[in-house]
Every structure is written in structure tokens, then in C-alpha cells.
Amino acid sequence: MGWFALGLGLTGCLMVLLPWGRWQKGDAPSPLPTVGVLLAWVPFLVLVHRFVTNDLGVAVVNASGGGDMPLMYRVAATWSARTGPLLLWAGFTATLAWWWRRPMERESVAMAERRVALLGGFAALLMLLAVHLKPFAATLPGALPGELSPLLQTDLMVVHPPLVFLAYAYCLSIAATAVSSVGQDDPGLLERMIRQARPGFFVTTLAIGLGGLWAYLILDWGGYWAWDPVETASFLPWLALAVLSHLRTVPRKVPAVVLRGVGLMTGALALFATLVTRAGGAWASSVHTFVVDAEGSSPPDAFGRIVALAVDAGPGIEVMAYLLVLLTLVGWWLADVAFGAGLRRMGRTLVADLAVPSLVAVAVLLEAISSVPVALLGLQGMPWLWIVVVLLPVGVASRHVPVNERDQAHPFGHPYGLPLDLLIAVLLGVVGGDVFLALLWLVLIAPISLSTTPTEAWPAAVLGVGLALAAAWTDLADVGVAIVMLLPFLLPWLLQSEEEESAAKPPTLARSMLRASMWAGAGLSGLVLVLTLVILLGSIDQIHFAAHEVYTSVLIAAAGGAFVVYGTRDEDPKRRVGLLAGVSVISALGLWLAPGWWGGDALEPLSSLVLRGHVAWIVLPVVLMAVPIIARELGRKVKATSSTPPWRRIPVQAHLIHFGLLMLLVGHVFTTTLVDRGDPIHRITMLQxxxxxxxxxxxxxxxxxxxxxxxxxxxxxxxxxxxxxxxxxxxxxxxxxxxxxxxxxxxxxxxxxxxxxxxxxxxxxxxxxxxxxxxxxxxxxxxxxxDAVRITVYRLPQSHLVWLGWGMMLLGMAALGLRNVGQASSSSAAV
Incomplete structure (x- = not known):
């Protein structure tokens, strides 16, 4: 029955991805995609039934089931095994492919077909991986029954993991939308991506918050957030969704290539977060990794440890599949930038789309028919596979444009046709020793190096400077390597002539402040993302709590300043500058003279130079100033005259989210930054x-x-x-x-x-x-x-602000996410 269910599931995923509209006669849509999505859920439901009935004849049930557990905990045990989440994720992904199977805003039928095929294909890939891991394998003779991890036997674990995988399915749906649009001037792309990002943002926020609530109520450290690698990795797609959501408000038209880059980044970070969780042992510092199949490997970098898992013929194929798809998304970004620069032209995409699934299918087939482990993806010489996969979309889905046919001269980073950007990236990977860091550098330098007007790509330069500084601050790269990373991002401005500098008329102070505040949402979210990712790459053996708190505090303070500037946009510019200057002076004086003023463990050090109270003084004054300003802005939007009810107005929903975020940040400083959970003073011995x-x-x-x-x-x-x-x-x-x-x-x-x-x-x-x-x-x-016990006691002032802010954000995000529910697509064509 189990193998039959897996066959039905794989068939269902394939039915979802096929373009039935091409072969359908008449105007009525084909029912086959609907049948397919129902079949895609069959394996997961059968596995759930095995756990609910406590079928000890199935190995995964015998290992982590339990007939004496409450019913919902037996259901939750399904995703404690390695295969359960795969089947769940495949079901969610197939469902989203089916839900958005018709063309959306200004989307051609061909683009919609490719988008659905890519997303349905990923669901089929997950189902294939599940087949390889044998979820219904029989229990070996003599195997003793196990038990679900005690930490997972809670109500919150019934809903938190499914929501995480639903969030990742949304992220991959956005990435599929981006890939289907590559190489085209797509005016409807932002609307399509926002339509998917809004519900995805809500689900991701809900999932992360419930995970924090689980930690708060179940784990024995009395907090909701500790920058553990797994929870930090899940925060990265949230930040990517924040960047995407704020691209509507930036004070310029966002090019389609940038939109596609953000969409590809969203999917890639969802895969990266999955790697952090599923690559057991790679991030040895995590306490959340319940699925572990290998001990920590010897390579000192995250990429090396993940690749080392390829020699495992079992879960190694799963981990490598995620990595290969991630690298393919990076390759599509590089190809798209090359298309935009006129260096290459779009060609046939079928080979590039099928390459990774075909390779994984071959690896799975070899393991199935071989009597000994093959571990195809871990064979000698296969490390070259990673470079091939990154360059695959450029190599097989496009063709080179001769120099005499180009509209532009040699791009900035390719003098005389020499690809300096690629050469420097290889050098950084070899000398620096961190492939992920080199790959991230290449991703950010591409829009600068492949442009003849590199100064126009200044957002990428800002993120690149942040990447180089973060790598140096966190010791992920030596100072020399960080300088090599930094200089290419600064070079376009260092080489800029005085005529070019003086050509642009400087805007007024009021306009500059407004533009800066409108860029802040996307820009600061992107900088926090880069900083968080770099710190995470350096956290494979030890959690860098202090680095996250200290370095991010400056960006949070900048966000608070942006809220102040935007909320006072109708007031005199000099008064607004005075507000920012005044709050900066207060922060500086407090940081210098009264670091312990905020209470708690403010005088405890985060590092050799920074106290917890210093971080509080950086963040709290400007954020507390922003709270009433944004509250006033929210009130104005609610009271504004409009025929649309307040709860359906985008400005009301957006400011409700922003207000909730500010409340959450205030609560975070008091309950996380100012509490030293490693201080023994909180452990109290009590005599009866x-x-x-x-x-x-x-x-x-x-x-x-x-x-x-x-x-x-x-x-x-x-x-x-x-x-x-x-x-x-x-x-x-x-x-x-x-x-x-x-x-x-x-x-x-x-x-x-x-x-x-x-x-x-x-x-x-x-x-x-x-x-x-x-x-x-x-x-x-x-x-x-x-007659005596030892109790750990944490006093968490303002802790209610964390949950109140989270709740307000969810209300605003839910209202935004429900805007398009029930609305028909702009095109009536069916896939």
C-alpha cells in the first residue's frame, strides 16, 4: 500500500505540472490538475494514518511513534521523521501550483505554463526524494520501538512545522514566477509576485512566531529567540519577503531584472533554510535540528560540510538536491543579468529546467538497483558539478551575442571581454575558503560588473559593501580578503569623473529625506538579510548571539529613524533633522554615561567592548520616538475619508504591520538583549x-x-x-x-x-x-x-509587547493576504 501511495503521489505531481490546456478541447478547464493535486496528498495522508494507528511494522513509526500519545501528537510525529516533511512539502507545493495554474496579471500562457511546470516539477522532485528514503519501509526484525522527542510532544509542534513548509512552498512559488519571466521585459511581474508574497508573508510570520512561542513555553531557557542557526535560517526568507513587499514603495521604477533577482533570492533562501535544518551536523551549534543522520564534518565552512554529506547514499541525495536547485536559481540570476546587459540572448530552457531533476533521478535509480551504496553525487570529481550547475542556465538556455551585434560596449567588469567578476569570485572561494560567501559576492557584483553604467546599480553596491564589512566583522573572511571583496563595489564611484558627479541636480532636503525613508524598507531589510546570512555562515560551531544583536542594532535604529522621517513628512525639514539629531544625542549620552539605566542585565557584556545596555541605548530611543509617530499615522489612515472600509485599505494594513513591528522590537530589547541567560545569578536555590x-x-x-x-x-x-x-x-x-x-x-x-x-x-x-x-x-x-530545589527565574519586563506586536503584524498581513482571495485572474486562459 505504501509504495502504491508513493506512485500515486508522484503521478499526481506530474499531472499538476503538465500543460493540459494545450490539449484540452473546448473552453472548459481540464479536471486532471485537480485530480493530480489530490493524488499528490495521498502518500502523506497514508503515512499519517500509519502514525495515528501506531503501525509498528513501519520503520519510521516504530522509531518515533507512540500509541499512548494523544491523537494530535501522533499526527505531529509524522513530520519528526525525515520523510514526513518531504511528503508534506510536496503536497503544499503541488497545491500552490494548482491554485495559481491560470495566468495571473499580464502573464502570457507560455509563462504561466512554465511557472506551473517548475513548481509542480519541484513537488515531483520532493516526491522522488521521498521514494528514495523509503517512508514505508518495514521495521527490521528485533528493532525496539522508539519514542517521539519529548520536546516535540507539544500542541505547538502540531502546527508549527507544517506552517514552515507551507511558507517555503510560497517562497518557491515566487521563485518559479521569477524563473518563468527571465529575459523578458515583464510589466506585470511585480503584481504577480506581490500576490503570492502577501499570503506567504503572513504564513512565514505566523510560523516563526509559533516557533518562538514553542521555545518560550517548552525549552528551558525562558526566551523566544536565541539566534539559533535553524531559527535564524527561517528568518532569511522572511527578510526576503520583506524586501519584495517594500519594492512597491521605492521612489523609482524597479527594473524587472531586479524583481526577478529578489524572487529568485526568496526561493534560494527557503532552500538554504531547509539545508540548515536537514543537513544534520553541518550546523552543529543548533539545538533545533531533530533530523540528524551524520556527525559534524571536518570542513571548516558551511558549504564544505554540506557537500561532505554527499557521500551518504541516503539523506545525502536529499541534501544535494536542495543545494543543486539553489545553485540553479543563482545561475538563472546570472543569466538574467547577462540578458539585460545584452551579452546573451534567451534560448531553449528545457535542458536547464530538467538537468537537476534528471541528475537526482539517476542518483536515486542507481541506489535502487545497486546492491552497494553508490552515492553518485559524492563521487570523486563531482565537486566540479557545483560550478557547472551555476553556469548551466547561461550555457544551455542562452546563446552568446557577438560584440559587433551588441548595443553597448564591454561591460564594466569585463574589460576586453575578460570576466574579472568570475575570476575574483573563484579567487575568493579558493583563498577565502568559503564557497557560499564567494557565491554571494558574485550574485551582488553581477549587476555592477555586467553594466556599462555601474553607478546605476548602487543598491547592489550598498549590499556588497555590507557583505564585505560583515564578513570582516564576523571573522568569516580575513581583512585582506574583505578588502578584495569591497573594492569592486566602490570602484565605479572612485573612477567616476567630476562631470558625471555634477550632472545630477541635488534634490531638496525634504525630498531627500522622503526618498530615503521610502528606500528604507527594502534597503534596510536587504542589509539585515546580508548581515544575518554572513553571521549564520560563521555559526556552524558556535552561535554568535552578540554579533547578531550588536551589528543589527544599528540597522534597527536606522529603521526607527526612517519611520520618524516618514511619519513627520509634512513638517518642516529642519525640525525633522532636529528630532533625529536630538534622539542621537540622547542615545550617545546614555550609551556613554548610563549604560545600566534600562535595567535587567544591562551592565553584562555582549563582547569585550559592548555592554547589553549599549545596544539598548542604540535601539530604544529612536524606536520609542517612532512608536507614537507611526500610531498617529495609523490613526490618520483609519480616519481618512474613503468608500473602502479601513480594514481593506493597504495604507492602514501596512501601518498596522509597522506599528506591530515597532512594539515587537521594543519588547525584544527588554526580553532578549537585556537578559543574560547564561548568568548564574538567575539560578536561585530555594530552601523549603x-x-x-x-x-x-x-x-x-x-x-x-x-x-x-x-x-x-x-x-x-x-x-x-x-x-x-x-x-x-x-x-x-x-x-x-x-x-x-x-x-x-x-x-x-x-x-x-x-x-x-x-x-x-x-x-x-x-x-x-x-x-x-x-x-x-x-x-x-x-x-x-x-527540602531544596534550584529554579531559574527570568524577569522579562515588557514581554507582552513582543506578542502584542506579533499579533498586530499578523492582523495586518492577514488583511493584505486576503485581498486577492476570490478575485479572478486578469486573464481567463487556463493551463
């Missing part, structure tokens, strides 16, 4: 019936309760401490943090309790280090002999 006073609050441990298995939803028993909390003589609450044991895994799980106050949450965590002694002691002799 003796009050311990910390920061004005007293905590009294009064009782320890042993809870049997039948009184718990999951687990084999637990212990819970009862703690009374007083503010002076006033009892403000009682909490019961504890620990639940799971005998099958030998892994206890902390049960976090939260005391909620108007001023913010107080989080209580039963210190995990007591498990080895306290658990056996209570099991054997009960709780009578226990």
Missing part, C-alpha cells in the same frame, strides 16, 4: 518554606509534588515545585515549574511556568541539572526527603 528575595520580589518554595503518569498528557511521571511569589506583603501568584520524565528516551523535559503581570512575564524553569539526582530520589523515596 524560606523566602528568597531577588530584585524586590520574594520566592518561597512550599511543596514538591510527585505526579503519576495517568495525570499527565505525555511522559511517565513528573515532579513539580510549588512556589509562592510576593511583592512585599502582597501575594502576586503561585507557580508550579517542574520536570516530566520520559523513560523510553531517558530524557526529562522541563515544564516551564509563567507568572503573567501587566509589567511583563516572570518565567520559572525547574533547573534541568537536578534531573540526574532528583528524579531517582523522588521515584525511590518520594518527596519527603527533598
Amino acid at each position: 518554606d524560606e523566602a528568597v528575595v531577588v530584585d524586590g520580589l520574594s520566592y518561597t518554595f512550599t511543596d514538591l509534588t510527585l505526579v503519576p503518569e495517568e495525570d499527565l498528557r505525555v511522559g511517565d511521571g513528573g515532579i513539580f515545585a510549588t512556589i509562592d511569589v510576593h511583592d512585599g506583603d502582597r501575594n502576586i501568584g503561585t507557580v508550579e515549574p517542574g520536570m516530566v520524565r520520559f523513560d523510553a528516551t531517558g530524557f526529562p523535559r522541563s515544564e516551564v511556568d509563567v507568572l503573567r503581570r501587566w509589567s511583563g512575564d516572570i518565567v520559572f524553569i525547574f533547573d534541568y541539572s537536578q534531573a540526574d539526582t532528583l528524579m531517582p530520589q523522588t521515584i525511590e523515596g518520594g518527596t519527603d526527603g527533598v
Whole structure:
């Protein structure tokens, strides 16, 4: 039954991608794509049924199922295995291909067919990978039943992982739209991409927020965000969607090639985030990687560790498939820039589109028919494959334009036809030792090097400068390598003549400020993306929490300044400059004279030179100034006279999102930046019936309760401490943090309790280090002999702002995402 279900699923994906409209007679659309999308879900639903019925004859169910778990936890166990998420992702991807199977805004039938084929083809690729990983393989004789990770036996894990893969499906749908438009002057491209980005933005925000809520309530560190590699990687597609969403507001017409670049980046970052999660061991510093098949590899860079997994004939093919598709998207960007520069002309795309799926299919087939592991993608000499894949769209989907037929002279980066950009990228990869970093440099330098007017590509130059500086700051590249990365982005301006510099008339101060504020959404999101990605590449062995917080703080402050400038656009420009100057002076004085003023752990160091309070002073003054200004702007938009209800107006929805973001950022500084979760001062030893006073609050441990298995939803028993909390003589609450044991895994799980106050949450965590002694002691002799416990306590002022801001962002994004629901496509043609 399992293999039959997989066959139906693969057939369904192929049915979705085929252009049935070409062969359909009459005006009625073909029902076959609908049949196909239903079939694409069959393997996942069959696997869910195996977990729900606890079919121990299936190996993955035997490894991580559990018939005694609640029903929804058994469903959630489906995506704890390696194959479950693949089938789920394939179903979501096929569904989006089917949903948008008709031409959208100003999209030709041929472009729509190719877009649907690309997205349906990726769903088929995922299904092929699932076939290779054998989700319905029989349990080996003598294999003992396992158990789902205790950390995943929670309500939030029922919804968080599916939403993540739905978000990635949206990102890949946007990328497919971009690829189908490559080489064309496409006036409707932005509208089509925004139509997909809006619901995708909502789903991505919801998924990330629920993941943070899971960490806040389940993990034993009392926070929602720690810059763990997996959660940081999921943040990258969110930033790409933020860049795309703000391209509507930039004060110039965005060229189609730039739009396609952002769309390709969105899909590539979704694949990269999947690599971080699924390439077990590559990011050894992550605590989120529950799917692990190999130990950390020896290469010192992320690309080397991922490629090292290719020798694994099992999951290695899956990881390599993601990497190959990612590199193909990079190749389409380089090809598109070459098309725009007139260096090449578009040709047949079929070979480029089928190359990676065909290679993966061959690798899967070889493993299926061979009696010994082949690991085709890990064979000697295959590293050259990566260069070939990047250049594949340029080589096989285009043809060279002779110099005498070009409208322009040699591009800036190709003097006398010599491809200096490609040569420098290879040099950076060899000397610098980080292929991902070199590839990112090539992506950003391409629109400059392939242009005869490189100064017009200044947004790419800004991002390139940020890339070089970030690589140097994070020690991902030596100073010399960083300088080599930096100079090509500055060279067009260093070589610019005085006549060119003086040709443009400088705009007025008011206009300059307005233009800067309108560029800020896309520009600052892009800079945060580059910075976050570079830090993540350097976090394979250690999380760089301080680097994220310190370096990003300057960009967050700039975003706050942009909100202030935009929200006061009708006021006198000099007064607006005065506001920014005044808040800058306040930040500087506070940073210098009173770094501990914000409370919490403000005086604890983030680095040798920067205290946590310094970061707070950089961010909070300007962001707090922006909050009432954007609130006023939101009120104005709501009260504006219009026949459209306020909740359907884009300005209202956008400012609601911005206001929520500002609230979230304020809460983040107080609950994350200003809290040192590694400081032992937060671990309090409490003797029974003796009050311990910390920061004005007293905590009294009064009782320890042993809870049997039948009184718990999951687990084999637990212990819970009862703690009374007083503010002076006033009892403000009682909490019961504890620990639940799971005998099958030998892994206890902390049960976090939260005391909620108007001023913010107080989080209580039963210190995990007591498990080895306290658990056996209570099991054997009960709780009578226990007169002391160790509890970790975090006071998180303004924590409500995080969740309030997140909720407001979701409301605004949901309203934006629902705008196009039920609206017909601009074209009635059917695929």
C-alpha cells in the first residue's frame, strides 16, 4: 500500500505540472490538475494514518511513534521523521501550483505554463526524494520501538512545522514566477509576485512566531529567540519577503531584472533554510535540528560540510538536491543579468529546467538497483558539478551575442571581454575558503560588473559593501580578503569623473529625506538579510548571539529613524533633522554615561567592548520616538475619508504591520538583549518554606509534588515545585515549574511556568541539572526527603509587547493576504 501511495503521489505531481490546456478541447478547464493535486496528498495522508494507528511494522513509526500519545501528537510525529516533511512539502507545493495554474496579471500562457511546470516539477522532485528514503519501509526484525522527542510532544509542534513548509512552498512559488519571466521585459511581474508574497508573508510570520512561542513555553531557557542557526535560517526568507513587499514603495521604477533577482533570492533562501535544518551536523551549534543522520564534518565552512554529506547514499541525495536547485536559481540570476546587459540572448530552457531533476533521478535509480551504496553525487570529481550547475542556465538556455551585434560596449567588469567578476569570485572561494560567501559576492557584483553604467546599480553596491564589512566583522573572511571583496563595489564611484558627479541636480532636503525613508524598507531589510546570512555562515560551531544583536542594532535604529522621517513628512525639514539629531544625542549620552539605566542585565557584556545596555541605548530611543509617530499615522489612515472600509485599505494594513513591528522590537530589547541567560545569578536555590528575595520580589518554595503518569498528557511521571511569589506583603501568584520524565528516551523535559503581570512575564524553569539526582530520589523515596530545589527565574519586563506586536503584524498581513482571495485572474486562459 505504501509504495502504491508513493506512485500515486508522484503521478499526481506530474499531472499538476503538465500543460493540459494545450490539449484540452473546448473552453472548459481540464479536471486532471485537480485530480493530480489530490493524488499528490495521498502518500502523506497514508503515512499519517500509519502514525495515528501506531503501525509498528513501519520503520519510521516504530522509531518515533507512540500509541499512548494523544491523537494530535501522533499526527505531529509524522513530520519528526525525515520523510514526513518531504511528503508534506510536496503536497503544499503541488497545491500552490494548482491554485495559481491560470495566468495571473499580464502573464502570457507560455509563462504561466512554465511557472506551473517548475513548481509542480519541484513537488515531483520532493516526491522522488521521498521514494528514495523509503517512508514505508518495514521495521527490521528485533528493532525496539522508539519514542517521539519529548520536546516535540507539544500542541505547538502540531502546527508549527507544517506552517514552515507551507511558507517555503510560497517562497518557491515566487521563485518559479521569477524563473518563468527571465529575459523578458515583464510589466506585470511585480503584481504577480506581490500576490503570492502577501499570503506567504503572513504564513512565514505566523510560523516563526509559533516557533518562538514553542521555545518560550517548552525549552528551558525562558526566551523566544536565541539566534539559533535553524531559527535564524527561517528568518532569511522572511527578510526576503520583506524586501519584495517594500519594492512597491521605492521612489523609482524597479527594473524587472531586479524583481526577478529578489524572487529568485526568496526561493534560494527557503532552500538554504531547509539545508540548515536537514543537513544534520553541518550546523552543529543548533539545538533545533531533530533530523540528524551524520556527525559534524571536518570542513571548516558551511558549504564544505554540506557537500561532505554527499557521500551518504541516503539523506545525502536529499541534501544535494536542495543545494543543486539553489545553485540553479543563482545561475538563472546570472543569466538574467547577462540578458539585460545584452551579452546573451534567451534560448531553449528545457535542458536547464530538467538537468537537476534528471541528475537526482539517476542518483536515486542507481541506489535502487545497486546492491552497494553508490552515492553518485559524492563521487570523486563531482565537486566540479557545483560550478557547472551555476553556469548551466547561461550555457544551455542562452546563446552568446557577438560584440559587433551588441548595443553597448564591454561591460564594466569585463574589460576586453575578460570576466574579472568570475575570476575574483573563484579567487575568493579558493583563498577565502568559503564557497557560499564567494557565491554571494558574485550574485551582488553581477549587476555592477555586467553594466556599462555601474553607478546605476548602487543598491547592489550598498549590499556588497555590507557583505564585505560583515564578513570582516564576523571573522568569516580575513581583512585582506574583505578588502578584495569591497573594492569592486566602490570602484565605479572612485573612477567616476567630476562631470558625471555634477550632472545630477541635488534634490531638496525634504525630498531627500522622503526618498530615503521610502528606500528604507527594502534597503534596510536587504542589509539585515546580508548581515544575518554572513553571521549564520560563521555559526556552524558556535552561535554568535552578540554579533547578531550588536551589528543589527544599528540597522534597527536606522529603521526607527526612517519611520520618524516618514511619519513627520509634512513638517518642516529642519525640525525633522532636529528630532533625529536630538534622539542621537540622547542615545550617545546614555550609551556613554548610563549604560545600566534600562535595567535587567544591562551592565553584562555582549563582547569585550559592548555592554547589553549599549545596544539598548542604540535601539530604544529612536524606536520609542517612532512608536507614537507611526500610531498617529495609523490613526490618520483609519480616519481618512474613503468608500473602502479601513480594514481593506493597504495604507492602514501596512501601518498596522509597522506599528506591530515597532512594539515587537521594543519588547525584544527588554526580553532578549537585556537578559543574560547564561548568568548564574538567575539560578536561585530555594530552601523549603524560606523566602528568597531577588530584585524586590520574594520566592518561597512550599511543596514538591510527585505526579503519576495517568495525570499527565505525555511522559511517565513528573515532579513539580510549588512556589509562592510576593511583592512585599502582597501575594502576586503561585507557580508550579517542574520536570516530566520520559523513560523510553531517558530524557526529562522541563515544564516551564509563567507568572503573567501587566509589567511583563516572570518565567520559572525547574533547573534541568537536578534531573540526574532528583528524579531517582523522588521515584525511590518520594518527596519527603527533598527540602531544596534550584529554579531559574527570568524577569522579562515588557514581554507582552513582543506578542502584542506579533499579533498586530499578523492582523495586518492577514488583511493584505486576503485581498486577492476570490478575485479572478486578469486573464481567463487556463493551463
